[in-house]
Amino acid sequence: MIKQEICKVVSNRQIADNIFELVLSGGISAEMGQPGQFVHVKTGGGFDPLLRRPISIASINEGTFTILFRWQGRGTALLAEKIPGMSVDVLGPLGNGFPVLETKPGETAILVGGGVGVPPMYELAKQLVKNGVKVISVIGFQSAKDIFYEQELGEFGEVYVATVDGSYGQKGFVTAILNDLEADIIYACGPTPMLRAIENGNYAAKTYLSLEERMGCGIGACFACVCHTKADPKGFSYKKVCSDGPVFKAGEVVI
């Protein structure tokens, strides 16, 4: 069930250039299950900023959960300043995440994360491995200084890293690595061009993509985050990224 809760900051640490790992505690964590869901976070107390910020759930634990975020604008700047004991107003868990059971035990899943698309892959990898799935992570960043969670994902299987500037791992985009791998299923989250390339590349029989869109409510009420369906790309039918997604099967919606 979706809850609104004032969570407590357990820890907050910088783990890469402008990337923070924030652990929050609260009963709301008991509502979380599916990797790829997100929380909608009120980053400040008043109306500065006014709207909540959507952030993926990176990891779910007993009584706590973890989010990873990039310091980008006013909202994430305020989150970066949080110290243990402070509180954060969280609405969630929201949306539909990655279908973990789509992968059978013994099958291989490739988890593709680009930049701040990496976070949900951690909980996903954890759950897949628990189910006996072989996990390969392919994560892409701009540059060596931006890399995070390479080791953490390494707990669950091989990890390949791509950097745009070639300062670490494979030079270029994650797709360069995907060309050389095989899997039964791909789960991906990252910038839209990356998702498009993965969809077009047909790297596996099944592909699930987590989309990003500017949001108002995060719960399906404001129609800020809709996208067309592939079946009716110019028509009236639509999906809401916040409540129908953010994860869609490749081919379901126009990205």
Added chain:
Amino acid sequence: MIKQEICKVVSNRQIADNIFELVLSGGISAEMGQPGQFVHVKTGGGFDPLLRRPISIASINEGTFTILFRWQGRGTALLAEKIPGMSVDVLGPLGNGFPVLETKPGETAILVGGGVGVPPMYELAKQLVKNGVKVISVIGFQSAKDIFYEQELGEFGEVYVATVDGSYGQKGFVTAILNDLEADIIYACGPTPMLRAIENGNYAAKTYLSLEERMGCGIGACFACVCHTKADPKGFSYKKVCSDGPVFKAGEVVI
């Protein structure tokens, strides 16, 4: 000189119902001298709230200064939440305070404070006593629970307290007490009706009043805080409470 400085919170404690005593440290304290001047405080980091808040300087010390404020709206609520180590953006000292040297050694001064008009009286009393002036403080509040700085002012001379509801000290307004006292000079700060009553009461040969007005800039540039002069009550001449005041000689401006 007026400075803008990010001061550090040394301490912050509640001293009466909704009344807080905030001690700040910063080089700016070296610029402060005259009691009755004020600082213009940015209470939050962004634009919530947007404007600074004028607060009287209550006491000036080596490297620190003290302000006392009533939790009223958004700005003072944020100030009330400050804890040691946090920072506060302060502009000041602003305005012209009470003329300490108007009172000769050996003379008697009555210091009248109403509610959050009490704070500047502390530094004023301190300086007057240092100059060999006899100080009597007359302070008024709504109710017993609102009283603060009775003891602190007691360090410098007699203190009389009035409460509107009679729950402590003299029932009624400060003027009831003033009727029974004599002095060479009166210095007063408090709500406008109190200042008017003191002006009209002619309780001493010389009277100085500290005015309150909604402010924009606090430095004399926006014309938010002007008042007419008594010499030309309907004309074009004016005084700015922020930069010509907040302290005026009784009879100088229309209150």
Added chain:
Amino acid sequence: MSALSIELPGLKLKNPVMPASGCFGFGREFSQFYDLSLLGAIMIKATTPEPRFGNPTPRVAETPGGMLNAIGLQNPGLKKVFNEELPWLDQFNVPIIANIAGSTENDYVTVAEQLSKAPNVSALELNISCPNVKTGGIAFGTDPEMAKGLTKKVKEVSEVPVYVKLSPNVTDIVSIAKAVENGGADGLTMINTLLGMRLDLATGQPILANKTGGLSGPSVKPVAIRMIYEVSQQVSIPIIGMGGIQSAEDVVEFFLAGASATAVGTQNFVDPFICPKIIQELPEVLAKLGVDHISELTGRSWKKNERLAYYRP
């Protein structure tokens, strides 16, 4: 609770707080959070004769103390609203105000005629102020004669009272208000969004795909209060006030300005529980103000110079 009950043309409200159109969909999402029958009423999303997809995304952008939206009247169309959304809402026993929109007078008339027949639609809200569509919408709301003409046509076919939603993007809001009153409007709702825009420094382009959008949220509250203050003194039909309401105190401010009921828009996105919270807090705020019934506050800022009892938050 009777300190909060309000009667307006077509509307018996247990309290004067309702979600604003477009900020609450058709209620389904919020019904996860609380019992919708707590609400004074529900203003449902704008309905057009045919389904609309609306504008491309991004459709929202944050601004200082507010947000821009350019949804573009996405809605499932008259048929689906009538056959599915309204019957679903029937379970809550709460008056529905149906927001109607279109590109032509005919569009409005079609939707009005049909929706006013729905058993749980207590009033219509004529949206002549949507800034986010190419044709219709705001055009009707910026010209007094067009606004009056449209109001008349809709009144002719509507079986329930008609409230007209005014646009703040005008030089003279009073003349528009008077025109629609003359056209037969039973009430006004105001304000819709202010036309605004934000540019993205990363690209140099507008953030919204539609380029401009409608500004809502706390930042517009002073404009809403000013317009309601002006209009309420010049018309004799009631006003449902909105624009930046975040608290019970804000509701009181709208009443003092001249509103007879209020709607909450953007804040539903920030705090999904905001409407029931405000409803719960109102009696205490009224008590502090020393008024027995909230309707005593309507227009108090201009009706008499009698000051309120001293109020401390």
Added chain:
Amino acid sequence: MSALSIELPGLKLKNPVMPASGCFGFGREFSQFYDLSLLGAIMIKATTPEPRFGNPTPRVAETPGGMLNAIGLQNPGLKKVFNEELPWLDQFNVPIIANIAGSTENDYVTVAEQLSKAPNVSALELNISCPNVKTGGIAFGTDPEMAKGLTKKVKEVSEVPVYVKLSPNVTDIVSIAKAVENGGADGLTMINTLLGMRLDLATGQPILANKTGGLSGPSVKPVAIRMIYEVSQQVSIPIIGMGGIQSAEDVVEFFLAGASATAVGTQNFVDPFICPKIIQELPEVLAKLGVDHISELTGRSWKKNERLAYYRP
């Protein structure tokens, strides 16, 4: 510094940042904080033929992300401005834009004729948009024909270029802009304040003695950006943009929308050092955007679809 230099009718500015009229007095107070010659220009407080006291207090009220003011054009009058304030400002070697106001056309003409003769006045700013005075002011700014007529009259007597300051409180800002361009305006400044109001719950009455006031600050920025975006595409005279500017990024946003220079108002009250701070930060922001000269940004949001270099704050 040459990446910031700008030439506009009558104005050679070393940078495009100036304090907005009414938010900087005649500069005396801010000269305590920094050397005024750092500024691109100074827009001095509105001047009327005779001294004015302005409105009763309270004259300001805070709003979410903004403030209301109803100063009411308090100023020492033409004579004193000409004989005392302008000569005092001469020491700073910074172009002065004199904001002129009045109740009648004659008032404007009188002030324009005289102030345009002052040696350090480089341009006039015709304030036809002050919302806080009973006569004149905004009335001239909401009617295209009146605006045009007044512009013409002032142009006839002015010895320096004339910029007309537009009011955002209109249905169609483009028609006003075109009218004053036709009237001979050399440039536009926009926006003046939005008409707004706040009520005090403690009394039930407006906080401002004048009841309504002009809304400024960050909350109005999206409205300013939208209007400059619209107007700059329809006129061929330059625009000095203002409304909620708080940072070098905001200045860039105004340029992208279509401004050729910018003014900072309310933020001077929050941070007296804001103008020199922005001037200092601008070169770095331009470098991040990959532009050599700030004027390349004017109208970039609509001029070409060429995206800017990727920008990270």
